[in-house]
Amino acid sequence: GENVEQHPSTLSVQEGDSAVIKCTYSDSASNYFPWYKQELGKRPQLIIDIRSNVGEKKDQRIAVTLNKTAKHFSLHITETQPEDSAVYFCAAGFQKLVFGTGTRLLVSP
């Protein structure tokens, strides 16, 4: 089955800096790669996703890149703000998803 690894587990940045979170997956059949943001005690919220026929996708300050050959994908957040502080999860699959272990992002003012 699919296995998703996520790094780093924690990430501290200063406001305005960029943050990068990386994930690797094992199953070449996976073709959908979403990223979720989860605040404490709340539901995961989809922030961006990418499908296997696309190498990069951007939405304002957030971008995701996908390297199918190497089986890894990354989340890039530019101009970070304190409200970006949360836990971020990557996932891989199709309809059924396997989630990474999460990255706790802390943006200090």
Place this chain on the structure above:
Amino acid sequence: GAVVSQHPSWVICKSGTSVKIECRSLDFQATTMFWYRQFPKQSLMLMATSNEGSKATYEQGVEKDKFLINHASLTLSTLTVTSAHPEDSSFYICSAIQGAQKETQYFGPGTRLLVL
């Protein structure tokens, strides 16, 4: 659009009792729903996949007789934790997919279960 609700949002029960959690898609028909469990500071672990009108598919290590899932309609799936024990205390979250060819999962707000 694509709103998923869960009820109750939290529940405290005594060991040995059963607890039912409802997951509803409010503004769309969900062909597939998923049930996850999340322990503090951990990731989401898929428990089972629920398809309307058919039996749920459980992940390895999840006891189907303990975690009963019923997906009786295109807008409602229920998870019943039977004979709950303290180790079942967790955050249970459902998600729903809007159609057979869709991938995006929309999550419910979660149910926090505490078994005393």
